[in-house]
Amino acid sequence: xxxxxxxxxxxxxxxxxxxxxxxxxxxxxxxxxxxxxxxxxxxxxxxxxxxxxxxxxxxxxxxxxxxxxxxxxxxxxxxxxxxxxxxxxxxxxxxxxxxxxxxxxxxxxxxxxxxxxxxxxxxxxxxxxxxxxxxxxxxxxxxxxxxxxxxxxxxxxxxxxxxxxxxxxxxxxxxxxxxxxxxxxxxxxxxxxxxxxxxxxxxxxxxxxxxxxxxxxxxxxxxxxxxxxxxxxxxxxxxxxxxxxxxxxxxxxxxxxxxxxxxxxxxxxxxxxxxxxxxx
Numbered sequence: 046x047x048x049x050x051x052x053x054x055x056x057x058x059x060x061x062x063x064x065x066x067x068x069x070x071x072x073x074x075x076x077x078x079x080x081x082x083x084x085x086x087x088x089x090x091x092x093x094x095x096x097x098x099x100x101x102x103x104x105x106x107x108x109x110x111x112x113x114x115x116x117x118x119x120x121x122x123x124x125x126x127x128x129x130x131x132x133x134x135x136x137x138x139x140x141x142x143x144x145x146x147x148x149x150x151x152x153x154x155x156x157x158x159x160x161x162x163x164x165x166x167x168x169x170x171x172x173x174x175x176x177x178x179x180x181x182x183x184x185x186x187x188x189x190x191x192x193x194x195x196x197x198x199x200x201x202x203x204x205x206x207x208x209x210x211x212x213x214x215x216x217x218x219x220x221x222x223x224x225x226x227x228x229x230x231x232x233x234x235x236x237x238x239x240x241x242x243x244x245x246x247x248x249x250x251x252x253x254x255x256x257x258x259x260x261x262x263x264x265x266x267x268x269x270x271x272x273x274x275x276x277x278x279x280x281x282x283x284x285x286x287x288x289x290x291x292x293x294x295x296x297x298x299x300x301x302x303x304x305x306x307x308x309x310x311x312x313x314x315x316x317x318x319x320x321x322x323x324x325x
Contacts, residue, residue: 080134096116149317152186155308173302175197191308269298
């Protein structure tokens with residue numbers, strides 16, 4: 046679940062951006078005491094993510110509304126499924142509609158695309174993980190959506206772990222020196238991961254005490270050689286150029302993890318609508 050305190054913090058600027066000073070249309074067109082019921086409907090097959098955020102948006106705009114959630118985040122649902130029913134004063138509910146649907150459609154899109162990637166590598170032993178390639182301000186929500194789709198999270202932020210990349214190595218003066226410096230300074234429970242472009246780097250980083258290796262833009266044949274070199278001493282992560290078409294072959298190389306920014310950067314929003322329930 047997403048921390049409710051984080052949700053409360055995030056939705057304030059979401060609503061400020063969309064409403065401005067006042068929802069002119071709803072205020073002019075709908076009487077203050079008019080009530081209605083609306084269903085949040087899935088209009089395609091999808092994996093649900095962000096329903097709690099959408100509910101919080103409705104409740105912020107219409108505190109007296111009643112929410113009947115029919116599913117939970119992580120559920121795989123078919124087109125036509127009612128995700129939730131929202132009842133109460135219509136003006137506030139309709140003011141919330143676009144913001145609530147935007148975040149629900151986006152996060153469910155991330156979860157749905159993640160689920161496709163997870164399905165592609167089923168049975169290989171490799172696990173799908175995300176990256177820091179997220180929408181600014183939405184990282185916690187998008188990483189939650191990845192979990193809903195069956196993936197796992199990499200670093201939540203730069204303070205979550207050490208990842209030594211090519212520029213760090215260049216400035217430090219060498220791979221072994223960079224690892225030694227990181228291992229000497231890092232908190233004792235924090236892992237040190239090293240990005241490797243070549244098999245020579247794989248050998249050097251594994252021998253120098255790295256806790257895990259990121260195999261950057263390697264083809265499956267080279268990745269299999271890296272797996273042989275490491276021989277199970279530390280986990281291996283494949284990254285770079287990962288697509289739905291290429292991920293299976295890379296997973297079958299024997300790596301432990303596969304990371305891709307596509308599940309957060311390139312996920313299309315799914316189709317979810319808010320429809321009035323006649324006579325409800």
